[in-house]
Amino acid sequence: ETGVTQTPRHLVMGMTNKKSLKCEQHLGHNAMYWYKQSAKKPLELMFVYNFKEQTENNSVPSRFSPECPNSSHLFLHLHTLQPEDSALYLCASSQDSTTSSGANVLTFGAGSRLTVL
Amino acid sequence: AQKVTQAQTEISVVEKEDVTLDCVYETRDTTYYLFWYKQPPSGELVFLIRRNSFDEQNEISGRYSWNFQKSTSSFNFTITASQVVDSAVYFCALKSSNTGKLIFGQGTTLQVKP
Numbered sequence: 001e002t003g004v005t006q007t008p009r010h011l012v013m014g015m016t017n018k019k020s021l022k023c024e025q026h027l028g029h030n031a032m033y034w035y036k037q038s039a040k041k042p043l044e045l046m047f048v049y050n051f052k053e054q055t056e057n058n059s060v061p062s063r064f065s066p067e068c069p070n071s072s073h074l075f076l077h078l079h080t081l082q083p084e085d086s087a088l089y090l091c092a093s094s095q096d097s098t099t100s101s102g103a104n105v106l107t108f109g110a111g112s113r114l115t116v117l
Numbered sequence: 118a119q120k121v122t123q124a125q126t127e128i129s130v131v132e133k134e135d136v137t138l139d140c141v142y143e144t145r146d147t148t149y150y151l152f153w154y155k156q157p158p159s160g161e162l163v164f165l166i167r168r169n170s171f172d173e174q175n176e177i178s179g180r181y182s183w184n185f186q187k188s189t190s191s192f193n194f195t196i197t198a199s200q201v202v203d204s205a206v207y208f209c210a211l212k213s214s215n216t217g218k219l220i221f222g223q224g225t226t227l228q229v230k231p
Contacts (some may be wrong), residue, residue, distance in 0.1 A: 004161075042121075042210070043221040056218075088160060097217055105152070106219060108162040 003027040004109035006091050012115045014083060021112045023074040023091030031073040031097035032067060033106065037088040049074060050097040081116045088113050119144050121211050123222035130199055131230050138225045139196040146170075148214040150193045151185065156206040156224070158169030168192065199229045 004025045011017050034046040048056035049068040063085075064069065065077040074091055088111040094104040120143040130136045142151065149170045154162040166176060166184050176183045180197045196203055209222045 009160075040223070042223050045218060090160075090162065092162075104168055105164050106162075107164065108154075110159055110161040113160075 004091055004093055004107050006089075006109035006112050008112060009110065010113045012117065013078065013081065014117050015083070017081075018077070018079045020078065021074075021089055021091075021114075022075040023076075023109055025072055025074075025091075025093040025107070025109075027093055027107060029093035029095055029107070030071050031094045031104075032068060032071070033074055033092040033094075033097075034074065035090040035092065035108075037090055037111070039087075043090065047076075048097050055097060078114070081114075083116050086114055086116045119146075119211055119213055119216070119218070119220045121209050121222035123207075123209055123225050124223045127226045127228070129228045129230065132201060133198050134229075135195060135197050136199050136210075136227065136229075138196075138207050138227065138229070140192045140194065140222060142190050142192065142209070142211045144190075144211060144213060146213045146215055150212040150214070152212065152219070153183065153192075153194050154208045154210065156208065158205070162208065162231040165194075179226055196227075199227075199231055201229050203227060206228045 007022045031050045033048050036044045036046055045058050046060045047066045052068050063080050067075040090111045091109045092106040094106045122141045151168045152217045153165040155165055156162050172202045173185050182195045184193045206226050210219050212219045
């Protein structure tokens with residue numbers, strides 16, 4: 001079983017809905033990440049949290065709002081999404097995300113498949 | 118600029134064939150790390166290997182082997198005697214020691230037919 005658990009695995013929502021994706025890691029890691037995987041595109045880094053502090057926002061639209069209440073939990077709040085936001089959203093964790101942590105391996109969850117109608 | 122290129126979008130082989138997945142990277146850093154991940158249909162990316170830029174030794178793990186060539190900025194992955202269970206999307210990734218960011222290639226979809 002993966003040490004990173006994502007829920008829900010599948011989500012269908014309308015453009016006016018508000019929903020949230022949840023990620024939980026059981027590995028004792030201090031850094032957590034959100035990635036977006038769209039068809040035919042490389043994985044796109046969205047947000048990075050290190051010790052609960054956001055250290056990276058990769059020019060993500062404000063309709064995506066992350067929340068990291070502690071080092072084990074990460075949320076992605078979704079509001080007023082567009083159909084092009086349909087994708088697989090992957091959560092990952094690592095020991096930490098400092099620049100000196102290049103060797104840190106990211107452990108990924110199975111993803112939340114989001115469809116925006 | 119950091120970049121990872123996996124020129125092969127899709128590869129299809131018959132079981133027991135050997136297959137090599139190519140990965141070429143660009144970086145100006147002297148210290149960096151290279152990774153391969155496997156993404157089966159279930160969705161999660163599974164870590165396969167990590168190499169640092171100072172270690173050019175090739176590595177073998179069972180049917181998997183990796184060829185790191187700094188001279189050509191390549192980090193290719195070979196599966197020997199492929200099996201149907203090897204069918205997945207494989208990602209090569211580069212991590213800079215300066216930025217800490219993990220940059221992925223586009224991925225190569227490998228289909229192994231029985």
